[in-house]
Amino acid sequence: MPRAGITPDALVAAAADLADEIGFENLTLAALAKRFGVRDASLYTHVRGLADLQERVALLALTEWAESLGAAVEGRSGRDALVAFADAYRAMATGHPGRYAATRFPVSPEAAAATPGVARIIEVCYALLRGYDLDEPAATDAVRLLRSTFHGFSDLEATGGFTADHSLETSWRRAVDALHHTLTDWSRI
Template sequence: MSVQRVVAAAAELADEIGFEQLTLSAVARRFGVKDPSLYVHVRNLRDLRVRVALLAGGELNDRIAEAIAGRAGRDALFAFADAYRGYVLDHPGRYAATQIRMDPADLADAPELRRSVDLVDAMLRGYGLPEPAHLDAARLLRSTFHGFATLEAAGGFAHSRPAADTWRAVLDALDRTLSNWPIPE
């Protein structure tokens, strides 16, 4: 057993049972050991959850980076959004981990989180938005992607129209919005 194996098992468990239900006892049971055995690898539950969040953030960023490589504008927006949504649907527990508030000390050695900002910047570059419009657009996209994907993952779209069709309509609307963003003079 290593720190990486403990964190990977915790991430898998979070996807299975939900991040909020993740406990040291549940992870220990996964390995067939007693809870104190895990303290060799993680300090406490908070430490384990932060490590799962950082792992998940890195995985999400890798998926997005691969999707947007060589793309710009609308193509980059759609690729970014699909990668984001896909990760949330594939790994709901891990994704939930990425939403926890972390202490600055937790982030000191976490290039995963800075990379997420860089990926958003790269994707938005094709729209040529100056500050503060660039930041406003990034917030709009994060809110939309997060909201749609978490609602979908929770079964919140129980309607005859497929969620994927609505997703495409939302992305079309976002592309039009970003292409016509009002820039104050």
């Protein structure tokens, strides 16, 4: 019987796609093995187990996300940058729900430190603030506010938390506008 030609990277990429299709919480070694035409026990050659696979998918998703956010902010500043960042953020959350859910998997500090994408996301957030007039510790407070709002909205949207019969698109716009206003007025709040 021929080899399936699995590599850890191919396995993790396929797992991320599978997670987008069926949800990160439903990602299972059995389903992933079936996709490669292989027994589930065979996956242990490439991955230490389910927890290891989940962490790798999380790190992949964080890296891809960081690139997408970085590219969105590139060459923009102020409100333009904020809108581009927000739209890239939400596009990831709604277009790749499995990957997005994976980003919230608690990765070990060592793995996070060894993955450039993790620090890059925070870095991009700080770059976003350069168009506004913020120094530490206000910048950290502002970054936390940005992430909280974006993450909260995306998460509530993804899990069906919003039920009112009103456009999510305009609510999202209003939220971004409100953040812009807050960042502009930060010292006067």
